[in-house]
Amino acid sequence: DAGVTQSPTHLIKTRGQQVTLRCSPKSGHDTVSWYQQALGQGPQFIFQYYEEEERQRGNFPDRFSGHQFPNYSSELNVNALLLGDSALYLCASSSWPGTSGGDIQYFGAGTRLSVL
Amino acid sequence: RKEVEQDPGPFNVPEGATVAFNCTYSNSASQSFFWYRQDCRKEPKLLMSVYSSGNEDGRFTAQLNRASQYISLLIRDSKLSDSATYLCVVNRGDMRFGAGTRLTVKP
Numbered sequence: 001d002a003g004v005t006q007s008p009t010h011l012i013k014t015r016g017q018q019v020t021l022r023c024s025p026k027s028g029h030d031t032v033s034w035y036q037q038a039l040g041q042g043p044q045f046i047f048q049y050y051e052e053e054e055r056q057r058g059n060f061p062d063r064f065s066g067h068q069f070p071n072y073s074s075e076l077n078v079n080a081l082l083l084g085d086s087a088l089y090l091c092a093s094s095s096w097p098g099t100s101g102g103d104i105q106y107f108g109a110g111t112r113l114s115v116l
Numbered sequence: 117r118k119e120v121e122q123d124p125g126p127f128n129v130p131e132g133a134t135v136a137f138n139c140t141y142s143n144s145a146s147q148s149f150f151w152y153r154q155d156c157r158k159e160p161k162l163l164m165s166v167y168s169s170g171n172e173d174g175r176f177t178a179q180l181n182r183a184s185q186y187i188s189l190l191i192r193d194s195k196l197s198d199s200a201t202y203l204c205v206v207n208r209g210d211m212r213f214g215a216g217t218r219l220t221v222k223p
Contacts, residue, residue: 056210
């Protein structure tokens with residue numbers, strides 16, 4: 001049973017560029033959440049997708065956008081990259097909150113983004 | 117003030133020690149609570165859910181006090197393999213993480 005998978009594992013971009021990160025949820029999960037984790041900090045919630053729609057959003061600018069596909073996989077897009085976007089980007093999957101066990105999230109290994 | 121606040125640490129303890137982590141949260145509408153463990157440069161992994169009645173899993177005991185908006189984690193008989201960062205997590209529809217408390221268990 002595959003867990004949450006993310007790609008790529010590492011990425012180096014320059015300021016102003018755009019990046020797309022990908023996530024496949026754990027088998028049986030239909031909800032995907034994205035987080036940004038800066039060095040020495042806890043993960044910060046970016047947004048959550050369910051049924052191909054953004055359901056909740058944290059305090060992140062519109063440069064951060066996402067998508068969920070019919071197979072429940074998801075993408076995180078960041079436009080006009082800033083140096084401060086350098087971080088570990090984590091994807092977590094779960095069942096839809098409110099369902100049994102739906103409040104427990106399982107994380108992928110993350111994508112480490114460096115913006116130069 | 118951060119929504120979820122944890123002991124800043126780091127905690128450096130000898131093997132066999134008992135160590136306690138504290139966490140407070142500010143949003144009284146929070147619905148569920150967890151401790152996650154994160155090893156260096158790895159993803160967070162669920163350690164245990166936290167309930168008002170308290171719950172225990174082997175050497176780990178977690179407690180929730182909703183009235184005080186306080187969560188705790190107790191680790192007994194610390195092992196070298198317990199060295200990690202412990203993240204307090206509050207779910208209020210979306211997951212809010214504390215900054216984490218780093219634990220190092222030394223021989």
